[in-house]
Amino acid sequence: MTRTAHPLTSPGKQMLSEQVYAHLRDAIMRGDHAPGDALKPQDIAKEQGVSLAVVREALVRLVGEGLADRLPNRGFAVPAFSDRRWQEIAEARRTIEPVVLRMSIERGDVDWEARVRAAHHRLARTPAFVPEDGEYYSSAWSEAHRVFHRTLLEGCGNPVLLETFDRMWTASELARRWAAQRDPDRDAVGEHRRLEEAALARDADTAAEVLARHLTLTAAALTGSSRQAKEVL
Amino acid sequence: MTRTAHPLTSPGKQMLSEQVYAHLRDAIMRGDHAPGDALKPQDIAKEQGVSLAVVREALVRLVGEGLADRLPNRGFAVPAFSDRRWQEIAEARRTIEPVVLRMSIERGDVDWEARVRAAHHRLARTPAFVPEDGEYYSSAWSEAHRVFHRTLLEGCGNPVLLETFDRMWTASELARRWAAQRDPDRDAVGEHRRLEEAALARDADTAAEVLARHLTLTAAALTGSSRQAKEVL
DNA sequence: ATAACACGGATAATCGATTATTTGTCGAAT
DNA sequence: ATTCGACAAATAATCGATTATCCGTGTTAT
Known part of the structure; x- marks a missing residue:
């Protein structure tokens, strides 16, 4: 039955493939599937109540x-990171x-400063772990963490560089889900605080150095032993 | 009629969507369509002799x-770069x-050196323009140019950084097709030669500086006036 | 016993057709 | 003359079904 023309653009409607894409992305990033698990279009289509075409489009994206x-000819799967x-x-x-952070600190305006402050404040008061989620970071903290790191770089004013950050962050978080157990000795809170301080003080040298160290420590913590961190430092 | 099972994996066969994808990618990169032109799935499907599904998959990629x-709900189009x-x-x-180039120069092995030499040699002896193609760079030169720049960076040994290069190069070349008329005063040949020399001499400082200048000059040449180049330098 | 081959089930890739949305046009009311 | 709204073509999005491919299993020849 064709309904009469819409008085105004129907608000909530968007492409099915977009919804399925977002759903699959969140599920994969959340770690709902084990790495290497097959993503079977038919199963997904059935459980989402859509056709194969839309699932396929989402998977290709x-x-x-x-x-x-x-x-x-073998299908899709959750990526396994070595x-x-x-x-x-x-x-x-x-x-x-660190290079982009330098640029950001040299260029960021007062609005950027305010956003950095806000992002750090939000991150600092969001608990990283909630008891019932076991060892995994809470999704609220993960998002606040991402926003903080991204905001630090946003002062650079270059969307292309920020896209690059987004891609690497996604890959990084995906890998973290499975490479990871947290290192209780890490003082990520302090590192984030020092990052904010250096950025707001427009001290690009210090900020870049702190960020490089922060990333090194994070990487070392996630590869199991902290031996590598000490070597690199 | 179903034919009997293949004695061995049929050799030339690959996914249709892959072929259509490659065809469209080449056409867009070659500049066959004007920026902003609609890419109509139906037309493409008809001229390629495939169904809408495969065209759609190629376009999504x-x-x-x-x-x-x-x-x-409005379709696909050739991107227009401002x-x-x-x-x-x-x-x-x-x-x-430049940062990746430093890493590459510090890490590259003798095999990398040989590949740099070969790539530069190939670039140097490939004519950039052929009369009948008007103002556009020849596709052979474009490819040699890409390979040279990529090879310079490949010594870094990090596939993630090279993926980043690939994405930016693609965007850069696409924009160049339409932003561009060449600047006859440019001495790109000399810049490439100095790049090779500095890389093979393991002079990371000089190489990074030459690359930064090379990219600045190229950008300035393509935005029309060479005023900006002088400002930046 | 082993290795090569043929069958068959599961699933990926593709197709042809249907449904939904957008956009331009035409006409009526102001 | 201008604006608003309904109609109609174009085309994007989706669907259901068909075809092709892979892989495990069982069979047969050596």
């Missing part, structure tokens, strides 16, 4: 962002983010 | 790589590539 693997891959991602972040 | 724009966007891409390259 996921592959493009590194959130799914594809083997031709330790080597994880280290490469961490190194890439160490290489690029 | 293209969007993921920034080689097509998508407006929900001058601002082009400058952002160029700045991102200036920011990241």
Whole structure:
């Protein structure tokens, strides 16, 4: 039955593939599936109540962002990160983010300063762990963490560099889900505080150094032993 | 009629969506379509002799790589780059590539040295322009140019950083197609030669500086006037 | 006993057709 | 003459079904 023309653009409606994409992305990032698990279009289509075409589109997008693997004629799967891959991602972040942070600190305006303050404040008062979630970071903390690191860089004013950050962050978080158990000795809170202080003081040298160290320590904590951290430092 | 099972994996066969994807990517990168032109799935499907599903999959992949724009319920289009966007891409390259080049020079082995030599040699003896192609760079030169710049960075040994290069290079070349007329005063040949020399001499400081200048000059040449180049330098 | 081959189930890839949305146009009311 | 709204073409999004491919299993020949 065709209903009469909409008086105004129907508000809540968006593409099904978009919804399925977001759902799968969140599920994968949340770690709902084990690495290597098959993502079967038919099963997903049935449980989401949509056709294969929309699931397929969502999966293809996921592959493009590194959130799914594809083997031709073999289907899609949750990506499995090797330790080597994880280290490469961490190194890439160490290489690029301090440079962008410098640019950000040199260029950021007062609005950026305010956003940095707000992001750090939010991060500092969000608990990283909630008892019932076991060893995993709470999703609220993960999001606050991402926003803080991104905000630090946003002063650079270059969307292309921020896109690069987004891609690496996604890969980094995905790998962290599975490479990881937390290192209780880490003082990430203090590192974040020092980052904020250096950024707001416009001390690019210190900020870049602290960020590089922060990323190194994080990477070392996630590869199990803290031996590597001491070596690098 | 179903034919009997293959004695061995049929050799030339690959996914249709892959072929269509490659075809569209090449066409867009070659500049066959004007920026902003609609990419109509139906037309493409008909001229390629495939169904809508495979065209759609190819287009979704293209969007993921920034080689097509998508407006929900409005279809796909060849991306139109603003001058601002082009400058952002160029700045991102200036920011990241010199840093990666340093790492590459510090780490590259003798095999890398040989590949740099070969890539530069190939670039130097490939003509940048062929008369019948008007003002556009020849596709052979474009490819040799890409390989040279990529090879310079490959010594870093980090696939994640190289993926980042690939994405930025693609965006850069796409923008160049349309932002661009060449600046006859440019001595890109000399810049490339100095890059090779500094890299092989393991002079990371000089190489990074030459690369930054090279990217600045290229960007300035493509935004029309060479005024900006002089300012930045 | 082993290795190569053929069958069959499961699932990926593709297709043809249906449904939904947008946009331009035409006409009526002001 | 201008604006608002309904109609109609174009085309994007989705669906259900078909075809092709892979892989495990069982069979047969050596």
